[in-house]
Every structure is written in C-alpha cells, then in structure tokens.
Amino acid sequence: MSLPDGLRNTSQAKNWVDSLPLSYKYSAGVSGQRFAEGLKQGKILGSKCSKCGETFLPPSLYCPNCFVYSSEYVEIPPYGEIYSFAEADGKAIALIRFQGVTGGLIHVVKRPSAGKLKIGLRVSAVFRPAEQRKGDLTDIEFFEIRPHT
Amino acid sequence: MESKKTLPGTPITGAEWENEVYSFRKHSVQLRYAWDAGSAVSGFLEGLKEGRILGRRCNRCMRVLVPPRAFCERCFRSTDEWVEVKDTGKINTYSVSYVNNDASRRDKPLIVAVIEIDGASPGMGFLHVLGEVEPSKVHVDMKVKAVWKPRDERVGAITDIKYFKPLEV
Amino acid sequence: MRRVAVVGAGMTLFRHRMLETGKEMAFEASRMALDQAGLDIKDVDSVVLGSAPDAFDGVHMKGEYLLDGAGGTRKPYTRVFVGGGTGVFVPIAAWWQVASGVADIVLVVGEEKMSPLLPHPQYAFWSIFDPILERPLGVTLLWIFSLEMRRYMHVYNVSEEDIALVAVKNKRNALDHPAAQLAANITVDDVLKSEPICWPVKRLDVSPTSDGAAAVVLASEDVARRITDDPVWITGVGWNVDSTYWTNRDLCYPEYLEKAANMAYRMAHISDPKKEIDFAEVYDPFDYKELHHMEGLQLARRGEAPKLTREGVTQRDGDLPINPSGGLLGVGNPIAAAGMMKIAEVFWQLRGEAGKRQVKKPVRRGLAQAWGDLMQVGTVVIMER
Structure with missing residues (x-):
C-alpha cells in the first residue's frame, strides 16, 4: 500500500522500541516430582501404563497412547545406548535410550579416552555424590562409555 | 460429578511455593522488539511531534478516525485524507489505577481515561492519563485539553502528550 | 447439519x-469427561483444545505442547484462541466438526496454567495491548475493565452496591462447587471496603488467576443415542468479534455479544430469550461483567440487570438463575478452562447432576457465554435436554 499523503517519505516512519522481560517458575508436575525425587536417590524412574504395559521415560502421569493413568513408577537400570549424538564446544550431547523403554534422556556423554563416539555404544549413568544432588537431571553428572562394548 | 467427592488436582500453598518443597525450574527470557508504527500511525506520531492530533477520514462512511488508520475497518477500503482535529476533548470514561502492569502497587494513584477528541467522529478517541486534577473532581463528560511536552522533548510518541488536564472555562 | 450432543464432562480443581x-491437568479433566461418557481414547475421532495467551507459561506453541495431555496424539487436532472468549469457543469449533460430519466423537479441552509467570500472571496481559499507542502509557488489563465498568455505571446510573451484589451471589454459589477456589460468604460491604485496585474495581470485584482444566465430549446423534439415555443437545452456537479499536466504541453495551447471541438464538429458534432461556452461565471475570453480559445476551433490557439482581431473579432459586456454578468470581478463572467450566455446568444442570448447585426450577434450556481480548469477543452456546 502506498503511504498516506501526510507521510511523504519513509524516513518519517516510526517505531517504538521496548522489551518484554518474562520470568517463569515451573512446577515439575506430579510425575516430574517423582522423577526428581528418584534422581535425588540416584535412581532413574520411568512410568508404566496400566493398560498396554509400555514403560515411558521421563515418566508420565498417563499413557499418551492409551490415555489412562500410569499404574506405577519403575526403576530403570542406568545402562543405555547412544541413539544419536552431537558434538559442540568440546562437549558431546546424546539421546540415550534404554532397553524396553519408550523415550530416553538427553545428556552429556564423556568422550572415551580411546576411539570415537558412535551410535549404538553402550553407556551408563554416573551420578553425583548424594549430598550434591538437587533433584534434577544434573544429578547425573554424565554418561560414560561402558567397557567391552 | 457430585458422586465424585474430590476432583483431581494437587494445590500448592503459598508457603510451599516460597519454600520450594517441590521441584521447580526457573527461567527468564528478555524479548526486545522494535514495533513498526505503520503508515497511518507514523503520520499520527509525526503530528504529535509537531503538537497536532491527526485523524484519517473515510469518504464512504465519512467517519474521522482517531487513532488514524490506513484503512476503514467497517467499509474495508483505504482511508482518503488526513484531518487535523483538536487537542481538546471530553472524558468518555475514567478510572483510578493503584497498580502497575505487574500487579505491584503504585506509589501514587494514576487517573486514566478514554478521551473523545473534538473534531473526530462522535465517540472516537484514545487512551491517555489525566493530570493537574484530583480523582474526586473528575467526571464523565468533563472537558479536557492536552498538555504537551516541550517541543524539543517530543520524539513522535503517544507520550509526547504528557497528560490531559481539565479545560478551564 | 447433524445434531450434536454433549455426552460427558470433567474438570480439575x-x-x-x-x-x-x-x-497433566488437561489429562485429568479429559479422562474424567471420557469416563462419564464411557468412552476410550480410541473412540475419539478428533480433539479441539483451547488455551489463552502463551505468555502465561512461556511455551510459544502451547497447543502442540499440551497435545498428548489432551488426548490428541496422532489425531486431527486443533487449538483455537479468541482470548477470554476461548473457553466457550472450543466447543463451537468442535461442534463444526460433528455437525458437518467430519467427526462423530470430539474431545473438547480447556486448559490454563497461569501460575508460572513472575512476579504475577497479570503481567502477561501487557502483551495484548497496542505497542505504539497503549503500552507506552503503562496500560494494564485492569485499566480497561475499570474504564468499561465506570462507563456502564455512568450511562445506566448503576451503583457500586448493585454491582457488588453479583460478587456476593457468585462467591456464595461457589460454596457448593467442589472445584471452587474463592467460595465465600461475604457482604456487599465487604466488597465496597475491599482494597481499590483500579477504582471503581476493588479486590472483591475481581476473579482470581488460576490453574485448572475442564473438558467435555461431543458426539453425533447416532453415537449419543447409543452410549447414553441422557444426551444434552447443542442447539445454538454464535460468535462475533469487534475491532481492537476499543476506544472508538461505547463501552456501556457489548454489541458484538448481542450479535453473537442473536446468531445462536436464530439457530435455536429462540425469539424471546428472557422467557425461553431457563438459566445461564455468563462470563463474570469481574462482577459488573455479569450484568453487562446479561444485557448483551438480552436476558435483561439495557440497564435492567442490576434491578433483576437486586430482586433476587438471578439467584439459584430465582426466575432466571445466573451463574449457579459460582462463576469465575467464585470457582476461579483459569481462562479457557473457566469458559469450559460453564459449558460443563450447563450440561450437569440440564441432566440434574449439579447436586447442591442444582437450580430450583425445572430446566430444559441453558446458555453459556464467554468474552475476551480487548473487550471485543462474544461466544455463546445454547444447550437443551
């Protein structure tokens, strides 16, 4: 559209500069709270659907497929497999999947002293000492490559 | 529903929230914007810089639109010409604000009003604040006049008008 | 057009x-609605979700974020938004699908999580205003409500006492609602003496900010007849939106709501709403809004709603009960969920399932309404047994 005649050139176009600073405080949720408490105890907790029996990580209050309440929280052994990874700023970030579990965790993988990271390598969670844990994912310091894989 | 004694949900009390008895995550974002005023409102702001209030006329419905727009939203056609209206008007409605936009209390209450601008079509006006008047003295239909910032402080913004004050007769 | 029934409802605290x-809140409400209808998620053809501005929880794809909690995984799924009018617009958007034959069963979900925003959820509303002409003045949502309230009081000579009667009634009604956040026995004097926030709006004139969810299930006639003996029919829907130039219209009367209501009344073959609507859940984020909306809905003549309220007509045992649930003022205001709470209340009232909240007179036809954005949106649903 052409400019209205009162505005003869675009140098008269105006704008207003301002900011929208937003701060948030999120509750972890019912299942998130259980997950956080598990991490504090050095456990990785998933949830199991009461209908199809599928196990989800992170845990969920409900099964997204059957849309019914989860029946229980189950401890998932801290041994997983690199599903995919990315390397940036000298750090390796991987999506780690666990056997028989839908979902997984995104976390830091400690580079092996010899050889390269590969999809399919088996990894295990290294938890921080109990007194340093805060109830979030950083309670796992990193995943490391399990020997003999 | 009545058979269900309790509905689902886990309330968090104020103390639980403050003392963080549950797991919480905090996050902040600072979004900065430069909002374009567009063709019509840029002309309006240029007028404010000159100490004038401008509207746009739609030659089909003959309304003088304040704030001005590039198109008439009722006739759905481009507006036709600029019209200089007055910097006086009357109070359509007003209120006294004790809070800021984050719900915190203000140090001093602020009187806010919708001003119907003289020379615009009936009922046409914009939002602004009132000054030089006590809240108890304000009334609907009160005549008011714009108090402008000094020329060298005007930048082409709605705040080039400091406030509206009662028009002394 | 096919007939559309409501067959189940649910909500959280x-x-x-x-x-x-x-x-999680969306799931809880949806699961309860499906359970009441005796349905499984695999029976659901489509899901429609409503939620208010993204700024409350800072997830700027809130529809997609909430999808699995609303049962929408791998289904035709839509999020709709018309500000505060959203709660009553979600069932309208779901109605389109069933009436047109696109879907037989639609899950309808309203969700709001306002609490994360610091220091106060109120701050999110700053982002709805015109950035050039209004935000530089420091505008708050409370300004526009109080400006509208003041204009309404001026034009129809309404007193603050008359308006306070609405807050007293709704907070008392909410004592019987198991989800209620601000149920209370208060007096007109309590309202008048409560702290001024943005005069004439005082603390007890306003609904709270809330977290919550509510859901209903819509079904086509053949499905409804199969799964329930007691369907409630949606017989009229209407919606209308005016411009954002709210300073250019007379705020004393919501014309856009009149248009939305007339659209719904035409569809439901209603010519005299005051006589033909048995009770209504009208949008009451502020107490004066109930009066304003009764008039826009033509359940009262212009300026007449305060008189009807004074005379007790709008009480649960009155001739035209308004907000028997306790409304937003009493039950709470998780925006899109609050509108859906009204839909659920009309459903429960028409089925005689409202327990202690059940209105005294027999009811056959009820109305739910919501309103929002910059005083510009009207959404209306009429339901019948």
Missing part, C-alpha cells in the same frame, strides 16, 4: 497454583 503441569 481450580487453584491459584497447582503441582500438575498443564499436560
């Missing part, structure tokens, strides 16, 4: 802050 995430 409404509270200032909840542990549940938005997804």
